[in-house]
Amino acid sequence: MIKLPQTISVLFFGASLAVISPQIGAAFTVQEVVSLAQASNDLPVVKSAGLSPDMNVPWSKAVRIVDPFEGEFLGVFDRNSLGGYLYREGSNQVISLWTPSSIRVLVTVNSGQASSSFYTAGHLYSRPDFLRFVTTKKVDKLLLKVREKVFQLDGSTGSFAVSRELATALKNAPDENLDIRLILEGGQTIDSKIGKGTVKAWRSIY
Template sequence: MMNLLQTIPVLCLGAILAVLSPKACAAFNVQKVASLTKAQASSDLPVVKSAGLSPDMDVPWSKAVRIVDPFEGEFLGVFDRNSLGGYLYREGSTQVLSLWTPSSIRVLVTLNSGQAMSSFYTAGRVYPRPDFIRFVTTKKVDKLLLKVGEKVFKLDGSTGAFPVSQELATALKNAPDKNLNIRLILEGGQTVDSEIGKETVKAWRSIY
């Protein structure tokens, strides 16, 4: 009986606060609706079945996607690609691939090279061969520097993955609609300067 008597004032107080504080209740409802809307929007996004980065991958670039990876589970992300040195598959060109997720940034740097060959000889016969054979070499990224507004974020990672802090996530979400400069420091000290396109920057708002 005593527990019941103690509970009644609490319930009455909650009812009074609800009447006196409609703004608090309204804010709660807005947050709830926003969460439901975001969840519904994520279910409508294109689905990518792997979070892995590779030179010849075919994904929606610079758009928010829903990644369903058999090893890592399901999460949101944005893929970005930038080619340095001219045409994407030109000999000597460098390609910077990245995947931006709420928890991490993954980066892969590839170098395109090739060799001209018109034929090859085996078993006593000469066979025709494509005029140009393309080779792709990947480079390990040790450090990632991003300049968002006037602030430079310096990230250390392993195997090309860099954790995203709450401060960085907020900065990426509020980044201006323009290309964003990044600097990659490769294993061995080589530096590669690249850009993240403004369409990718806009897509960050859907995941951060």
């Protein structure tokens, strides 16, 4: 069962009842809260919120994360490879996790070498053996452009808080790829995109 905030406020507006979560500042009717909890039980389960280059999760889909250290919550994982295929020399990979309260980003720089051969039955054969080296980069700032508005987020260790305004913008983002810009430690800039599959999945968590 998805965790709801420990403290919530209940307000009456005429005949309707609203529940306000202090965690993300959004207002829900009681029916919406119940529906959200029920829907979360039907989502794929991911057992860790940690990000890594070789992680295997449902991409661009709403999932229920059950983390042994952080508890249970909804999220969407996204991945984008820049500069060719994933293990190409010098290519970048941008992995992100979008939750109601935060955005987490991991940037990796990939490199590989392929050179080996083997000798058998009097013949020398070439064999493409790949040696992978992956380094990660610290992300200091995250910029998102939703419609005509640019959100600039400052964070630490690749984690950025989601305000109520940003959550509303993400939920109502147009059905298309969304541009993001990552400013790394040292000032390097990486421009990437969030695919429209992830943009659609945001509607299930914001």
